[in-house]
Amino acid sequence: MSGDISAPSRGPQLSEQVATRLSDAIQSGEWARGERLPTEAALGQRFGISRSVVREAISMLRNAGLVTSRRGSGSFVADAPTVSLRLALPDSDLDSVIEVLELRRPLEVEAARLAASRRTPSQLRRIRNAMVDIDEAVEAGHSGVEQDLAFHRAIAEAAHNAHFTAVLDFYNRFLHHAIQVTRTNESLRETFMQQVVAEHQAIVDAIAAGDPEAAAQAAARHLEHAEVRLRQAPEDLIARVQAQRPGAPE
Amino acid sequence: MSGDISAPSRGPQLSEQVATRLSDAIQSGEWARGERLPTEAALGQRFGISRSVVREAISMLRNAGLVTSRRGSGSFVADAPTVSLRLALPDSDLDSVIEVLELRRPLEVEAARLAASRRTPSQLRRIRNAMVDIDEAVEAGHSGVEQDLAFHRAIAEAAHNAHFTAVLDFYNRFLHHAIQVTRTNESLRETFMQQVVAEHQAIVDAIAAGDPEAAAQAAARHLEHAEVRLRQAPEDLIARVQAQRPGAPE
DNA sequence: CAAGCTTAATTTGTCAGACAAGATGCTAAA
DNA sequence: TTTAGCATCTTGTCTGACAAATTAAGCTTG
Structure with missing residues (x-):
């Protein structure tokens, strides 16, 4: 099962698409807080992409404060995950x-x-x-x-x-x-x-x-x-x- | 003067150190807004690291809104700085x-x-x-x-x-x-x-x-x-x- | 049996090389 | 001069490998 995760459609940035899907999965509670998410290799196989792209995607999530990675252990959903709203710095006129x-x-x-x-x-x-x-x-x-x-x-x-x-x-x-x-x-x-x-x-x-x-x-x-x-x-x-x-x- | 960029000291995350140094360089005006920064290969050689680490570092800066990358063209210092609001991820109850x-x-x-x-x-x-x-x-x-x-x-x-x-x-x-x-x-x-x-x-x-x-x-x-x-x-x-x-x- | 050490398996971090997908600029042809 | 093609460059992705750190199992020893 879970095979309905098809290959990401052709589009902008592959790693970005993966990051979005992982982000959605986390925010929808697919993985609980503090829980370890699948290994990079497993995610790569699951999405049909190479480990490089998985790493780039996870890197984005890490920078966004959603996950933390520990070498030798794995990547985990941050215990106090944060989401960030980014917008252009408004002018002061x-x-x-x-x-x-x-x-x-x-x-x-x-x-x-x-x-x-x-x-x-x-x-x-x-x-x-x-x-x-x-x-x-x-x-x-x-x-x-x-x-x-x-x-x-x-x-x-x-x-x-x-x-x-x-x-x-x-x-x-x-x-x-x-x-x-x-x-x-x-x-x-x-x-x-x-x-x-x-x-x-x-x-x-x-x-x-x-x-x-x-x-x-x-x-x-x-x-x-x-x-x-x-x-x-x-x-x-x-x-x-x-x-x-x-x-x-x- | 650029020669005194020695090998990054042993510490936490290698890519993080590089990201910090690049961030400092950008904010100190070493590269102007919209200007193209050196290629990943060049940066890798300059810091004595592999391209993977350079990519991770640039990924952080990109995520922070400091640079934007265009495939085939290069990475550029962002011309519109952004601010971000971060808050705890709401539960779904x-x-x-x-x-x-x-x-x-x-x-x-x-x-x-x-x-x-x-x-x-x-x-x-x-x-x-x-x-x-x-x-x-x-x-x-x-x-x-x-x-x-x-x-x-x-x-x-x-x-x-x-x-x-x-x-x-x-x-x-x-x-x-x-x-x-x-x-x-x-x-x-x-x-x-x-x-x-x-x-x-x-x-x-x-x-x-x-x-x-x-x-x-x-x-x-x-x-x-x-x-x-x-x-x-x-x-x-x-x-x-x-x-x-x-x-x-x- | 319990506790501590050793070792093997697992996982992320880093390295290296290659090709694909666009972008840029040069060159030659119209 | 303009335009089309082409070579080159740069980022994006793939593949494979090793290093470093963690984890878990097994073994030894008390």
Whole structure:
């Protein structure tokens, strides 16, 4: 049996096809975590390919963090296998940032909704602390970007779904810069900062009250206004802040 | 100066050492972006190693997104650097799948909303074709899982935001199995499949009409019902489908 | 019988050489 | 000059072999 694993169809990279099939097999649980997968020779015979290709395929999986190989022993499914999402490094121009915001908006809204119904008392405390940290940082003359991101992260954590924190964390890097732009702009016009504080407060109140819909609406309003504030930042300000970053392109 | 590249010291993985040195060389600007690096044979001679090791090393760099290889031409330093999000591989039990669904729901809803206002005529055509493909696959006795995912992907593409397709594609892998479970269940009860068709039709109609809110509502309904259908699939069915996969451990 | 050592079998890592599949550039013909 | 063919180069794949490390069996010894 198991003969229905036919020869890989002609196509792009042979080793890549094999890697994909092995990856699928692992992710679908064909081999349990920590389990040893067949030897390279066996896999080669099974797929009808040479050991070189099997090795290349396994090498890809190893680099992807799905398997670990021990010489003399075999290759094993990683005990904490990871999968990786790769994408081109987004630019930091206004349009690219807004693209990221477009993705974040529904995620943050849903995270706030879930947080309102799932947050533990300690998580609520952490969210409130994060909000206070923003004020303190701003009053101390800092931009408060880190604290702002931590605030949103605390909400995502309260949603009790690791995927939200993972994806939002991932995209945080690209917003760091953008938030700083608005903060720099907002420091000139005090009203902006007051808006942000009020919006944050509305989110926290809804989460504290355990009102999912109110939390979602407050988060949606916050994200929409954030985009408006970002658009009001003049382009030259964006470029100026960008130039401050270390390792900027020469 | 290049002569001081002595034989790699004894240590962990030979190919790993070479990969590190090549990576350093690239990031230090020894080869510019898009430039072709030496041939595998040349690198092998330069480091005093065989071509196999060079290939493994380059494979790592390729996997890390630092170089791209073209058969017959050579290996080149990538011109577009990538970032990667790595997270623990989700389990395939019901709770884990539902966690993934929780993340997908807001994303798919927003994607449908954006698609309704941004889709081009050709994208609308592709969405409709994908919907037809599902029917044909199901009538041909297949599960139609691939076609179902392709349908949702077509909608994400029509949203004109690469982040949506990236994240949704990323999480598609973990739903593949789950959808198959419901399909297997649905094949027993024809009404489920009719529900799916009707829900898909509602989404497409809203996107075709250019009505963002209707598209969002239709997508939300579809995702909610999908979760209901999944929950109705008994646990043992999940295990059975998993065991059906070819090459299951003996 | 139990424990420890030795040895053989297994498996990944590395080496070497060869051919296949494309890509590149040169040369000759139109 | 342009184009077609051809030689050459480079990566992808195949084959076979050995080295290094692990594993398991067998044997010895207490």
